[in-house]
Amino acid sequence: MTTAIKTARIYHDHHHSQAHAQVSLDYDGRFLRRKMLATDDGESFLVDLAQTKSLDHGGVLVLEDGREIEIVAAPEDLLEVTGDNLLRLAWHIGNRHTPCQIEGNRLLIQHDHVIRDMLEKLGANIRETVEPFTPEGGAYGHGRTHGHSH
Structure with a gap:
């Protein structure tokens, strides 16, 4: 059957x-x-x-x-970003069209060794974590932020 x-x-x-x-x-x-x-x-x-x-x-x-x-x-491997100037760090993440979950005292991004290196050079504290990832949607209502086709 x-x-x-x-x-x-x-x-x-x-x-x-x-x-x-x-x-x-x-x-x-x-x-x-x-x-x-x-x-x-x-x-x-x-x-x-x-x-x-x-x-x-x-x-x-x-x-x-x-x-x-x-x-x-679902929970997944992420990088937790904290630091003294979280707004500046968020700007650099957004400038690279990297999906980012923005919270009051931290940012969450997917693993990316290039972005991690850049953020550490900017003074960010980075910690690996496993949790659900629900990043901000695009400013134009598309739900995804990668790419330059806006």
């Missing part, structure tokens, strides 16, 4: 009903258009969106039968 693959063709940035299940994805994994995924409890489904989307932590994929699969930002 074969079971039909469930398909999600709709994405919403918030719930419309109780989530049926959740899928944990790292930052890069939350940028997709068409891909087979599995919920955290092992249920396979196909994501088949009309265009590539940046899925947000807390957003939902809607299966064809209406059930919602919640998107969860």
Whole structure:
């Protein structure tokens, strides 16, 4: 007996009903258009969106039968950036179009040895950490900040 693959063709940035299940994805994994995924409890489904989307932590994929699969930002290897002049450090990170999670007393970025070296030369304290990564979206509403095509 074969079971039909469930398909999600709709994405919403918030719930419309109780989530049926959740899928944990790292930052890069939350940028997709068409891909087979599995919920955290092992249920396979196909994501088949009309265009590539940046899925947000807390957003939902809607299966064809209406059930919602919640998107969860999975823990991943990151660099925690702290220092006396956090605004200046954030400017240099942004100037390189590097995705950055901005918090009151720290910045989080993905591992990048070139950016790490630059930040250390600017006086930043860098610590490796493993946690969910939910960087700021683009200023123009695109959700991703890399590239120069704005």
